[in-house]
Amino acid sequence: MKKYIVLFAVAIAFSSCTETKEKEQKPEGVAETTSAIQQFPKPVFTIAEANKLIELPLHCVTTEYPNKLGQTIGGDSDLQPPRELHPTFYGCFDWHSAVHGYWSMVTLLKEFPELEKAEEVRNILKQNITKENIEQEVAYFQKELNKSYERTYGWAWLLKLAEAIHTWEDPLAAQLEANLQPLTTLIAEKYIEFLPKLVYPIRVGEHTNTAFGLTFAYDYAETLEDNALKTAIEDRARDFYLNDKDCPLHWEPSGYDFLSPCLEEIDIMRRILPETEFKSWLKDFMPEMANNDFKLEPGKVSDRTDGKLVHLDGLNFSRAWVLYGLASQYPEFKHLENVANEHVAYSYPNLVGDSYEGGHWLGSFAIYALLQLELE
Numbered sequence: 239m240k241k242y243i244v245l246f247a248v249a250i251a252f253s254s255c256t257e258t259k260e261k262e263q264k265p266e267g268v269a270e271t272t273s274a275i276q277q278f279p280k281p282v283f284t285i286a287e288a289n290k291l292i293e294l295p296l297h298c299v300t301t302e303y304p305n306k307l308g309q310t311i312g313g314d315s316d317l318q319p320p321r322e323l324h325p326t327f328y329g330c331f332d333w334h335s336a337v338h339g340y341w342s343m344v345t346l347l348k349e350f351p352e353l354e355k356a357e358e359v360r361n362i363l364k365q366n367i368t369k370e371n372i373e374q375e376v377a378y379f380q381k382e383l384n385k386s387y388e389r390t391y392g393w394a395w396l397l398k399l400a401e402a403i404h405t406w407e408d409p410l411a412a413q414l415e416a417n418l419q420p421l422t423t424l425i426a427e428k429y430i431e432f433l434p435k436l437v438y439p440i441r442v443g444e445h446t447n448t449a450f451g452l453t454f455a456y457d458y459a460e461t462l463e464d465n466a467l468k469t470a471i472e473d474r475a476r477d478f479y480l481n482d483k484d485c486p487l488h489w490e491p492s493g494y495d496f497l498s499p500c501l502e503e504i505d506i507m508r509r510i511l512p513e514t515e516f517k518s519w520l521k522d523f524m525p526e527m528a529n530n531d532f533k534l535e536p537g538k539v540s541d542r543t544d545g546k547l548v549h550l551d552g553l554n555f556s557r558a559w560v561l562y563g564l565a566s567q568y569p570e571f572k573h574l575e576n577v578a579n580e581h582v583a584y585s586y587p588n589l590v591g592d593s594y595e596g597g598h599w600l601g602s603f604a605i606y607a608l609l610q611l612e613l614e
Contacts (some may be wrong), residue, residue, distance in 0.1 A: 275531060278579035281586065283608045288350040290590045294601035295339035296355060298330035298594075299362060306332045310383045323378060325371040330598045334392035334445070338602035340367070341399040344414075345605055348406040360410060369417045376420050379428075389432065390451030393425045397458035404462060429455055430470050439478040441503075443495025443553065448478065449502035450556075456509050472510045479503050483522045491537045496552030496603070500524060501560040508564060517568070527564075530573045536584040548596040551588065554581040555603035562610035582607060 305320045305328070320328035327336035343359045353359065378384055388396075400422040403415045439448040452471050459468035485500035504524065508516055526532055534557070537550035561578035565571045582604075589596070589604055 278583050281582045285350050288346050289354050291601050292346050294597050295342040298598040299339040301329045312383045325374050326366050334395050335599040337395040338599050341402055342602045342605055344402045367414045367417050372417050372421050391445035394451045394454035396425050398454045401458045401461045426467050433470050433474045441499045443492050443497045447497045449506045450497050453506045475506050475510050485524050491553050494546045494549045496549040497556050501557055505560045534577050536581045543593045545595040551585040552603045554585040555607040558582050559607040559610045
């Protein structure tokens with residue numbers, strides 16, 4: 239994979255503003271307007287930034303408490319500490335964030351093998367993603383009460399982790415992939431079993447958003463040529479979204495969103511639809527995105543020590559990755575890159591050194607947004 243070079247000078251060139259048009263003379267009695275669009279520099283990703291970002295998963299993947307297990311209790315035997323219930327994914331406050339953390343470590347090490355703490359990362363991966371630990375993770379999911387555990391958000395991140403390991407050209411990756419495989423296979427099977435039963439998509443801005451869950455799973459299915467999973471996702475995405483029109487983007491964001499219901503839908507449809515069909519669909523779904531002056535204000539965070547309010551930083555990163563992906567694939571949407579840059583500019587400076595409420599998961603969102611720049 240090609241290395242994207244960069245200096246993330248967040249601080250800040252972000253205040254520079256560029257006039258896109260000169261003021262025009264207006265008839266008497268008509269208010270004068272300008273169409274100045276502030277230009278935000280494209281974020282860039284260097285080894286220096288990677289060395290900062292790796293601190294976030296390193297701090298949390300082996301941090302057992304505080305912890306939100308999100309489990310259904312079937313008896314006294316279920317009341318065990320996180321490290322016993324989830325010997326691999328016990329850190330980072332909750333199961334899916336622990337999976338985020340491992341994905342972040344694998345991804346940063348894959349892209350920047352010269353990381354200062356590369357050896358520490360490798361040791362954690364070897365110690366925690368073991369055959370025995372993953373067998374216990376699988377056993378947890380197989381219990382009757384846990385069949386829907388982490389559906390589909392945690393499922394999606396597990397498959398994203400599996401995809402990252404599969405594409406990592408390192409001897410350690412083969413060992414990790416083999417160890418993780420039973421859980422990977424189980425999650426893929428769970429998707430195939432569940433999707434036909436889901437009559438209506440879930441259109442929210444948090445974990446259960448269906449479009450997000452389908453998107454990451456689709457990437458895995460394509461990369462690993464899992465045609466059964468890929469077909470299941472394509473069929474359901476068409477059923478759910480093909481006839482959607484005029485998505486009410488002005489309703490977003492809700493107070494706790496870390497995903498955009500409208501943009502996540504674009505992200506999955508961009509993947510599954512051929513170019514002509516996708517562009518026709520997008521014209522009906524969100525025609526305003528084609529305008530060069532398209533504007534979307536970043537989500538504002540009032541208190542980053544509040545675990546729910548800080549979700550809006552995640553929204554800014556997830557919006558950015560959708561916009562970067564669209565701009566990269568289709569040049570006529572290049573103007574969306576600046577909108578994405580603005581979202582990253584708002585949230586990135588607060589990422590490293592921030593409260594654990596955001597630090598235990600937001601790094602992975604930032605990393606994934608920056609990875610989309612590599613598509614260009």
